[in-house]
Amino acid sequence: MVWTPLHAKIHRTIRSRHLFERNQRLLIAVSGGQDSLCLIKLLLDLQPKWGWYLGIAHCDHRWRSDSEANAHHVENLAKTWGISFYLETANKPINSEATARDWRYQVLSAIAQANNYQYIVTGHTASDRAETLLYNLIRGTGADGLQALTWQRPLTTGIVLVRPLLEITRKQTEQFCEEFKLPIWEDSTNQDLQYARNRIRQELIPYLRENFNPQVESALAQTAELLQAEVEYLEKAAQQLRDGALGVRHEEDSLTPLLPLRLNRRVLQKAPLALQRRVMRQVLQQILTDAPSFEHIEKLTALIIAPNRSQTDPFPGGAIAQVEGDWICLK
Numbered sequence: 469m470v471w472t473p474l475h476a477k478i479h480r481t482i483r484s485r486h487l488f489e490r491n492q493r494l495l496i497a498v499s500g501g502q503d504s505l506c507l508i509k510l511l512l513d514l515q516p517k518w519g520w521y522l523g524i525a526h527c528d529h530r531w532r533s534d535s536e537a538n539a540h541h542v543e544n545l546a547k548t549w550g551i552s553f554y555l556e557t558a559n560k561p562i563n564s565e566a567t568a569r570d571w572r573y574q575v576l577s578a579i580a581q582a583n584n585y586q587y588i589v590t591g592h593t594a595s596d597r598a599e600t601l602l603y604n605l606i607r608g609t610g611a612d613g614l615q616a617l618t619w620q621r622p623l624t625t626g627i628v629l630v631r632p633l634l635e636i637t638r639k640q641t642e643q644f645c646e647e648f649k650l651p652i653w654e655d656s657t658n659q660d661l662q663y664a665r666n667r668i669r670q671e672l673i674p675y676l677r678e679n680f681n682p683q684v685e686s687a688l689a690q691t692a693e694l695l696q697a698e699v700e701y702l703e704k705a706a707q708q709l710r711d712g713a714l715g716v717r718h719e720e721d722s723l724t725p726l727l728p729l730r731l732n733r734r735v736l737q738k739a740p741l742a743l744q745r746r747v748m749r750q751v752l753q754q755i756l757t758d759a760p761s762f763e764h765i766e767k768l769t770a771l772i773i774a775p776n777r778s779q780t781d782p783f784p785g786g787a788i789a790q791v792e793g794d795w796i797c798l799k
Contacts (some may be wrong), residue, residue, distance in 0.1 A: 500653030
């Protein structure tokens, strides 16, 4: 086996970030593109050092005429490598990126649960991280959206999603695939500029690279990395503040606030605005069916210093917040 600098880098990353333990079962999501082929090759080569059991999962969205051939291509690779292969095909073509992503993670979780895999591993790169940061920035988001694509997160009970390539750019995965002559399946939808992410990838990133920073992808990915640690800190601090404002003594009580509920304004008034907003967002996340908007958070935050008897107009679902002395009451 040829041991490249990329092998060494991923080996160090997995160890230093505690992404996987030894002798675990890893389900690798493989589309057939360069990033996922780079990922599976790296993990196969590292397998003897870690004792992993590897499996390959492929999700056929049925949104391309060659999707079935694509699935057969990945299956043949799995057979060549002697790896378990799992295929899930959509009942009907999935044409929305968001719907496809949700379906994909549901499918991967189901395969992992049925076959006792502890980890689902994807080939997201620093380039994906940079594109996600730009995509969410353009749509309007806070730090949470800018730090999306984290190294790992729980998908469901006992199953963790892991992204080991977040410090590797798409250019590096391309070079790796060329070096090892890996048979990349070119996805024609990656060139379709009707998708915003493709316009960012094909037009905006190259423009920024040429006119502002040749290393723009790595720079943006590093920004996302910094924001990830800050978001984790702020979320924990906000949860402590929320528990204090709710008068919660047990952690499990704070996880499922039921209406009506009361927040102590005096506790919240002592906190910085950033934490006040996060508290309100956490509360709204657990009483609204959809993610709270900036406007929802702002009108609830405004009640922290509003006159007595002030109230909001109804939130989606009908809940109303009202000031009653030292309390913000949601009912």
